[in-house]
Amino acid sequence: MDLEKGLAMESTMMHYPLTLVHLLERAGRYFSKVEIVSRRADRSIHRETYGDFYRRARALAEGLTRAGLKRGDRVATLMWNHYAHLEAYFGAPVAGGVLHSLNLRLHIDDITYIANHAEDRFLIVDDVLLPLVEQVKPHTHFERIFVVPISGGAVPGGYENYEELLASARGDFRYPEIDEYEPAGMCYTSGTTGRPRGVVYSHRSTVLHAYNAALPGAMSFRQGQAMLPVVPMFHANAWGMPYAATLAGAKHVYPGPHLDAENLLDLIEREEVTLSAGVPTVWLAILQALEREPKRWKLPDGLELIVGGSAAPESLIRGFDRHRVKVVQAWGMTETSPLASIARLDREMAALPEDERYAIRAKQGRPLPFVEARVMVEDQEVPADGKTMGELQVRGPYVTASYYNHPVGADKFTADGWLRTGDVVMMDADGFIKITDRTKDLIKSGGEWISSVDLENAIMGHPAVAEAAVIAIPNPKWDERPLAVVVLKPGARATGEEINKFLADKFAKWWLPDAYEFIAQIPRTSTGKFLKSKLREQFAERNRAS
Ligand code: AMP
Numbered sequence: 001m002d003l004e005k006g007l008a009m010e011s012t013m014m015h016y017p018l019t020l021v022h023l024l025e026r027a028g029r030y031f032s033k034v035e036i037v038s039r040r041a042d043r044s045i046h047r048e049t050y051g052d053f054y055r056r057a058r059a060l061a062e063g064l065t066r067a068g069l070k071r072g073d074r075v076a077t078l079m080w081n082h083y084a085h086l087e088a089y090f091g092a093p094v095a096g097g098v099l100h101s102l103n104l105r106l107h108i109d110d111i112t113y114i115a116n117h118a119e120d121r122f123l124i125v126d127d128v129l130l131p132l133v134e135q136v137k138p139h140t141h142f143e144r145i146f147v148v149p150i151s152g153g154a155v156p157g158g159y160e161n162y163e164e165l166l167a168s169a170r171g172d173f174r175y176p177e178i179d180e181y182e183p184a185g186m187c188y189t190s191g192t193t194g195r196p197r198g199v200v201y202s203h204r205s206t207v208l209h210a211y212n213a214a215l216p217g218a219m220s221f222r223q224g225q226a227m228l229p230v231v232p233m234f235h236a237n238a239w240g241m242p243y244a245a246t247l248a249g250a251k252h253v254y255p256g257p258h259l260d261a262e263n264l265l266d267l268i269e270r271e272e273v274t275l276s277a278g279v280p281t282v283w284l285a286i287l288q289a290l291e292r293e294p295k296r297w298k299l300p301d302g303l304e305l306i307v308g309g310s311a312a313p314e315s316l317i318r319g320f321d322r323h324r325v326k327v328v329q330a331w332g333m334t335e336t337s338p339l340a341s342i343a344r345l346d347r348e349m350a351a352l353p354e355d356e357r358y359a360i361r362a363k364q365g366r367p368l369p370f371v372e373a374r375v376m377v378e379d380q381e382v383p384a385d386g387k388t389m390g391e392l393q394v395r396g397p398y399v400t401a402s403y404y405n406h407p408v409g410a411d412k413f414t415a416d417g418w419l420r421t422g423d424v425v426m427m428d429a430d431g432f433i434k435i436t437d438r439t440k441d442l443i444k445s446g447g448e449w450i451s452s453v454d455l456e457n458a459i460m461g462h463p464a465v466a467e468a469a470v471i472a473i474p475n476p477k478w479d480e481r482p483l484a485v486v487v488l489k490p491g492a493r494a495t496g497e498e499i500n501k502f503l504a505d506k507f508a509k510w511w512l513p514d515a516y517e518f519i520a521q522i523p524r525t526s527t528g529k530f531l532k533s534k535l536r537e538q539f540a541e542r543n544r545a546s
Contacts, residue, residue, distance in 0.1 A: 017180035019203040024090045028054030031249035038082035039256035041128045041151035059169035060091030071096040076120035081254040084148040085233045093184035096176045100186045101234040105526035112139045114188045180204035189334045198404035205398035209337040210243035221248035228253040230278030235527045236338040261289035272300045279309035279528040287319045310529045311453045314362040315461035331364035337398040341365040363434040371396040386428035393418040443472040464492035469530040484513040
């Protein structure tokens with residue numbers, strides 16, 4: 001910025017880049033005694049301090065640089081949530097590299113496609129995931145593969161040991177001068193249609209996102225707190241939690257590969273976790289475990305769970321309140337870094353009757369600072385009246401403007417530069433967003449829309465129901481009709497008729513599902529959401545015939 005641009009005056013403020021180097025330096029300097037706790041593959045606990053993390057992340061940066069990492073080179077990870085993944089989260093970007101977290105739950109063909117499309121040069125991998133690497137290796141071009149011995153065993157021949165890479169560091173690493181707009185990380189979206197698409201985060205967007213996430217009105221990160229991301233570090237940077245926690249100097253707690261209710265509750269209790277986050281399916285399982293044995297766990301006071309990735313049913317929010325655990329719903333996408341809105345009550349809302357408060361908490365919330373949101377039907381913005389539906393579009397400094405080497409059409413970005421989220425929402429006068437569906441999941445019956453999300457949430461409020469997904473099935477008369485696929489709680493019984501009776505006072509009659517299917521488990525995507533495309537495949541033909 002200068003006077004040649006016609007400005008009468010310049011600010012006197014310094015030009016200071018927003019980069020992860022600052023976060024790492026701050027962590028090492030001010031919080032060196034704060035702990036980072038991880039569960040290893042054999043369930044034992046690994047402990048290090050921010051001081052260790054600082055030295056090791058810098059050692060990794062030095063090791064990668066010596067291994068030939070150049071600016072912008074991709075360093076892939078294939079790892080669970082733990083200390084070494086955190087080291088890579090910082091070590092690769094502060095060396096000028098790009099941390100590319102690969103989703104270990106994807107099919108081998110997708111992992112191969114993504115690694116090749118991103119042109120990953122290096123890979124850091126958990127020893128327990130080597131069988132996956134063996135399958136991917138012949139079709140990819142990793143120049144060096146570093147293995148983290150999280151199960152404590154020896155690293156097999158043909159691979160390099162991550163610990164040896166770190167041990168070989170001399171400790172004289174100097175950061176390159178990084179511009180805040182340079183890439184720091186990348187993540188591919190796991191869409192259900194088409195090829196996965198890469199989103200590239202910059203240092204600036206990552207720092208701004210961490211800053212936003214740390215706000216008291218957002219996830220609220222602070223010193224003295226302990227946070228446990230259940231959401232994987234390969235899914236949208238674990239919702240930015242590792243960066244936000246480091247910014248704030250909070251204790252990190254990582255579950256490693258052990259994501260079952262028992263292990264998570266044990267870790268939450270033992271490490272006095274005050275903030276955790278993940279998709280609803282994780283918390284549904286945990287709530288069931290708590291209801292089964294309410295006396296067994298002593299959960300820390302003030303525990304908050306950030307729930308997002310798919311809609312948090314109101315029954316989940318109410319259920320955890322019974323155990324004095326606060327569920328806070330958030331919304332976001334890989335494309336939005338991801339945290340873009342969160343449902344926290346204003347002072348005035350806190351005084352509303354209980355049912356109204358729950359209804360607000362079951363919404364996806366208000367956009368965070370610098371995230372602009374609008375609801376559109378074609379190219380018209382619809383009123384924020386809490387009832388007119390349209391597509392949610394967003395823009396902001398940590399929202400992607402394109403995909404990496406993947407041209408897309410007007411269905412993804414508007415001509416005036418907004419991201420089309422594909423989510424169908426209503427916005428109320430307070431700016432709270434309520435998602436009714438993904439565009440492709442809406443049910444169109446007799447020309448009118450039915451929200452599968454609303455039905456699912458209400459069905460999951462039935463005492464016998466553990467999980468429910470509602471899909472559209474073709475219908476010759478109505479075009480589409482809702483089918484509910486339900487998993488009952490162990491030992492519980494309910495019929496479709498009984499559930500419809502339970503729903504009767506909540507919905508218009510024509511919204512109620514025509515049919516129910518009871519199954520043992522709802523198929524999930526690689527990020528733990530209900531995989532509705534699989535259910536549609538499974539049930540469409542059968543119901544068309546009936
Ligand atoms: P992903 O990029 O895999 O994180 O998926 C992003 C999508 O997840 C969004 O576009 C929404 O459809 C869905 N999603 C995220 N958070 C929520 C939420 N709180 N409620 C409903 N859907 C959500």
